[in-house]
Amino acid sequence: MKWDEIPAAEQRRIQNEKLHRYLTEVIAPFSPYYKRFDLSKIKTVADLRHLPFTTKADLLPTSEQPEKFREFIITPDSTVLKHRPRVVAEALFRGRRAVERRFEREYRPIFLTATTGRSSSPVAFAYTEHDMHNLRETGARIIQTFGCTTKMRGVNMFPYAPHLAFWQVVFAGLEFGMLILSTGGGKVMGTDGNILAIEKVKPEALAGIPTFVYHVIRQAHEEGRKWPHVSKIILGGEKSPQGIRRKMVDLLQEMGAGDVRVCGTYGFTESRTAWGECPTLPEDSSGYHLFSDLGIIEVIDPETGAVKGEGEPGELVYTPLDARGTVVLRYRTGDYIDGGLTWEPCPHCGRTVPRLVGAIGRASNTKELDLGKLKGTLVNFDTLQHILDDSPDVGEWQLEIRKAHDDPHDVDELVLHIAPDNGADLDRLKDKIRNRFQREVELTPNRIEVHTMDDMLRRIKLETSLKEVRILDARPKP
Numbered sequence: 001m002k003w004d005e006i007p008a009a010e011q012r013r014i015q016n017e018k019l020h021r022y023l024t025e026v027i028a029p030f031s032p033y034y035k036r037f038d039l040s041k042i043k044t045v046a047d048l049r050h051l052p053f054t055t056k057a058d059l060l061p062t063s064e065q066p067e068k069f070r071e072f073i074i075t076p077d078s079t080v081l082k083h084r085p086r087v088v089a090e091a092l093f094r095g096r097r098a099v100e101r102r103f104e105r106e107y108r109p110i111f112l113t114a115t116t117g118r119s120s121s122p123v124a125f126a127y128t129e130h131d132m133h134n135l136r137e138t139g140a141r142i143i144q145t146f147g148c149t150t151k152m153r154g155v156n157m158f159p160y161a162p163h164l165a166f167w168q169v170v171f172a173g174l175e176f177g178m179l180i181l182s183t184g185g186g187k188v189m190g191t192d193g194n195i196l197a198i199e200k201v202k203p204e205a206l207a208g209i210p211t212f213v214y215h216v217i218r219q220a221h222e223e224g225r226k227w228p229h230v231s232k233i234i235l236g237g238e239k240s241p242q243g244i245r246r247k248m249v250d251l252l253q254e255m256g257a258g259d260v261r262v263c264g265t266y267g268f269t270e271s272r273t274a275w276g277e278c279p280t281l282p283e284d285s286s287g288y289h290l291f292s293d294l295g296i297i298e299v300i301d302p303e304t305g306a307v308k309g310e311g312e313p314g315e316l317v318y319t320p321l322d323a324r325g326t327v328v329l330r331y332r333t334g335d336y337i338d339g340g341l342t343w344e345p346c347p348h349c350g351r352t353v354p355r356l357v358g359a360i361g362r363a364s365n366t367k368e369l370d371l372g373k374l375k376g377t378l379v380n381f382d383t384l385q386h387i388l389d390d391s392p393d394v395g396e397w398q399l400e401i402r403k404a405h406d407d408p409h410d411v412d413e414l415v416l417h418i419a420p421d422n423g424a425d426l427d428r429l430k431d432k433i434r435n436r437f438q439r440e441v442e443l444t445p446n447r448i449e450v451h452t453m454d455d456m457l458r459r460i461k462l463e464t465s466l467k468e469v470r471i472l473d474a475r476p477k478p
């Protein structure tokens with residue numbers, strides 16, 4: 001049966017079986033880090049709660065252990081392997097060298113991606129040939145989720161870097177058998193280079209981080225280009241609010257495209273895969289379609305760590321079921337999902353896989369501001385981002401937090417920088433933004449500064465940095 005047609009009850013049975021086998025045969029004997037825990041109690045997914053969480057802090061170097069991440073790399077012990085009856089039989093029939101070669105393919109790291117490390121030093125995640133097979137397999141599954149066919153073509157505009165998003169797309173194309181040109185994004189080829197590449201390849205699918213894809217479409221639209229071939233936009237690497245999805249679809253339709261569908265993806269370095277939405281209208285979301293045979297997602301209460309029920313919001317925690325190389329179990333992502341996890345078949349495509357539904361936000365996007373009378377106000381910048389991305393006349397924006405009068409002892413100020421779309425009525429636009437801020441977060445920017453699009457793109461470093469600067473905290477560090 002295909003991966004996306006198996007009934008939920010059968011998928012859960014397979015998960016329990018695979019988890020038990022994985023912990024017994026791979027993790028307990030060969031993981032330097034997890035070997036210290038008693039894994040024998042964990043026989044089902046529900047038993048996972050007996051295992052402590054792993055967080056990013058566990059992977060970071062310390063003065064005693066400057067190479068802490070190595071503890072998480074699966075390191076086989078040849079004496080243990082040699083005594084397994086299956087291995088003995090295999091050596092008899094196929095020869096010792098063939099068995100050694102198979103173990104090398106299974107366990108030797110040959111590929112790396114790394115965390116982006118904006119707040120801490122990057123952590124490398126190793127893949128073996130076994131993992132590369134899974135990276136290709138999940139890539140092909142994501143393309144199926146998007147509803148693409150092998151006859152379609154794609155342009156991959158994710159930044160060229162040792163990051164999951166870029167490579168997931170590269171291997172997805174190879175495995176699925178679809179022509180994909182990987183441009184490396186804005187930093188490698190510039191906006192003009194990407195536009196010319198799209199003109200040449202005439203792809204059905206465009207993939208990249210939302211801000212950059214939007215920027216490319218907007219500039220091509222301004223240049224009067226026609227892109228009737230585009231029918232799918234694949235977004236990843238950061239959240240893609242409905243407002244920006246709608247803007248992309250509208251622009252492309254003005255450029256001659258027909259029915260354009262936008263599919264978001266979610267994934268992180270530690271999961272070593274991404275998951276995708278199946279196509280819907282920009283206003284809908286089908287949720288991220290998971291691969292239940294390759295990993296387990298738990299949704300937990302971030303305060304107590306208790307596992308939440310189906311459909312309940314909470315923090316996402318990931319455990320792989322078939323990984324080699326760098327392996328983290330019960331990994332706390334710090335990402336919150338507001339609709340939780342559901343096993344209901346997808347109402348859009350009918351796939352039976354579990355899905356993550358609703359918006360995903362990061363806890364770290366909440367900042368504490370001293371706004372005069374309101375000392376220590378907690379402001380969720382995810383909400384502000386939604387408001388700005390949803391404002392139709394705002395082309396690009398940046399929020400800057402600074403100290404009033406540049407005095408480190410003064411109150412904080414919130415300055416909103418915007419580049420409005422051509423022809424927008426500035427006074428009305430400013431009023432509209434102030435009103436929405438007041439209504440939804442009960443605060444308004446101290447100033448709204450208007451810039452040209454070129455100045456704005458330099459401010460957010462769209463073409464020069466891997467991650468554009470949306471929230472600029474310009475307060476002096478204490």
Ligand SMILES: [Zn+2]
Pocket residue numbers: 277278286289346347348349350351
């Ligand atoms: Zn679906």
